[in-house]
Amino acid sequence: MKILHLDTNHPLLIDQLTEAGFHNEEDYTSSKTEVEAKIANYDGIVIRSRFAIDQSFLGNAKNLKFIGRVGAGLENIDTDYAAKKGIQLFNAPEGNRNAVGEHALGMILSLFNKLNQANQSVRDGKWLREEHRGIELDGKTVGIIGYGNMGRAFARKLRGFTVEVICYDIKNDVENSDATQVELEELFEKTDVLSLHTPETPQTIGMINKAFIDKFKKPFWLINTARGKSVVTEDLVDALQNKQILGAGLDVLEYEKSSFENLFTSKKEMPEALQALMQLDNVLLSPHVAGWTVESKEKLAQTIVDKIKAQFC
Ligand SMILES: O=C(O)[C@H](O)COP(=O)(O)O
Secondary structure (H helix, E strand, C coil), X not given: CXXXXXXXXXXXXXXXXXXXXXXXXXXXXXXXXXXXXXXXXXXXXXXXCCCCECHHHHHHCCCCXXXXXXXXXXXXXXXXXXXXXXXXXXXXXXXXXXXXXXXXXXXXXXXXXXXXXXXHHHHCCCCCCHHHCCCCCCCCEEEEECCCHHHHHHHHHHHHCCCEEEEECCCCCCCCCCCEECXXXXXXXXXXXXXXXXXXXXXXXXXXXXHHHCCCCCCEXXXXXXXXXXXXXXXXXXXXXXXXXXXXXXXXXXXCXXXXXXXXXXXXXXXXXXXHHHHCCCEEECCCCCCCCHHHHHHHHXXXXXXXXXXXX
């Protein structure tokens, strides 16, 4: 079988697939149109998120039998159309869920202890202890929205803390886990820290907006290591300014372009809401790297190799 690799990954991916008898080709630079022109020659593709694998792409992929997505999110793939064409889909949330869980926890502890500001202040030669008095996670209630691979991995990280962990998921299958499944009403009532672990779908885009934030019964902290489009930035800024939200740790942004492009070339291009967000002291930002660790790079590649081999060898 001929596989085309469209994004760079850990070398074990191509090494092990070659060993297993697959013919592998790499193309990390051609445009989508150029790839579409030759895609009929391949039985499989392995991608991260460089291209939208849409109907036009899949329409040209006459012989495609599988898509390996070296990551969790599938929003760049027309999964319904792929299924209709009988193309199998392999993704790899098992490979980066631990990294996401650790990053989300790290963001909470950093925000609670004002580490970002403290670090800058010490570097500026200051020794401001009262200003950097932190708060503890102990005794708080952590609410999780989305209890799949990522939400569960994050909940597992909380085992060592004396916290109540509650979760809301559209699926009703949370038994024997590290969190108690609740209805949204209870989550609004109890949550001190809200962590999002939902995929990007029509239902989750714009989910965290003013109406949703207004339902919380007390001020809370927001952590988003999932997808930027779930949060309406303008409404988040308002909630941070009026202290409905006490702080936010955001690994993803509504306005991020793709994994490969800078946010904006100049400040002037930046939407006002994003500029306002960046002025706020109680916001901690990272460039979509929660699932992007040295270890996850290897685990993601291994997961995809194992899934392809299990199906085709
Ligand atoms: O979906 C994922 O696994 C992460 O968000 C990483 O996505 P990326 O491969 O597009 O960087």
